[in-house]
Amino acid sequence: MLEEISFESAGHTLSGTFISPESDEPVPAALLVSGSGPIDRDSNSRRLNIGVTAQVANRLADADIATLRYDKRGVGESEGDYLSTGFHDNVTDATAALAALRSHPRVDPQCVFVVGHSEGALIGAELGANDASISGIVMLAGAAQNGERILSWQMTQIADSIPGPVKLFMKMFRQDLSKTQAKRLARIKDSAGDVMRIQMVRINAKWFREFMAYEPRSALRRLSVPTLAITGSKDIQVDPADLDRIVELVHSDVTDQLVEDLTHLLRRDDGPASIRTYKKQARRPVDRGVLDLVFDWVTQRASAENGRTHEPV
Secondary structure, three states: OEEEEEEEEOOEEEEEEEEOOOOOOOEEEEEEEOOOOOOOOOOEOOOOEOOHHHHHHHHHHOOOOEEEEEOOOOOOOOOOOHHHOOHHHHHHHHHHHHHHHHHOOOEEEEEEEEEEEOHHHHHHHHHHHHOOOOOEEEEEOOOOOOHHHHHHHHHHHHHHOOOHHHHHHHHHOOOOHHHHHHHHHHHHHHOOOOEEEEOOEEEEHHHHHHHHHOOHHHHHHHOOOOEEEEEEOOOOOOOOOHHHHHHHHOOOOEEEEEEOOEOOOOOEOOOOOOHHHHHHHHOOOOOHHHHHHHHHHHHHHHHHHHOOOOOOO
């Protein structure tokens, strides 16, 4: 069954999609949290449709796992202003979404998971650190370093993937992407408003400041619930080495998986890792192997907690 639902968070009404099987008994469920940016409930934006949460929801539906995914503030059917929403506001909204999912009459509140992608993985870890009753956390392309290091690392990877002729042009005009990025981040850190302009483009300065200052190590060390961490070897937005850092930091039952040729969009790509292939990647579905890893891990733990048996589909 597909149901459009809404819930309140910090004075805003947020909207989402709830999927559940036909059942006379409450069922296990998962909250799905998207990555950064003005992303809707399906992990889509105006510029790029990656559909991660929608495809995870469809895969978990094969095992009769209910799911809730929702539009961010100011996106889709949700109230609020995206540009003035900070990282910690996103954590607040996810916490409200988790409460809404648990309170749904079709859901077993004792068997609820959180599956997050990218920023959503950080938010999932934060939820798990603050709520030991969560049945498990799935971190898809999650990080273990603070946001400022993540953004700097991203810029290095993107600069390395720039075509040779463009690099030569930039060298001729003495342009250095890393230095330019550092100057922009410094301007944002020194700002005070929620929104500012960088090269005439309005950006969410509040989110950037909070994200740069956020230290995921604290939440990861406090995680006491089972955790699954999946990262791709060709991720250029999150350092694949963070997977080992997550394993070192999390003291609960943690399962890690480095998937060869997998990118940040959770698609496999045979060529060099590059953001220039994102649109092409997005035309393909999320890697089936990744969906199966999530499916198997969640269903096994749901079965153990509820005495149910879910056979892979």
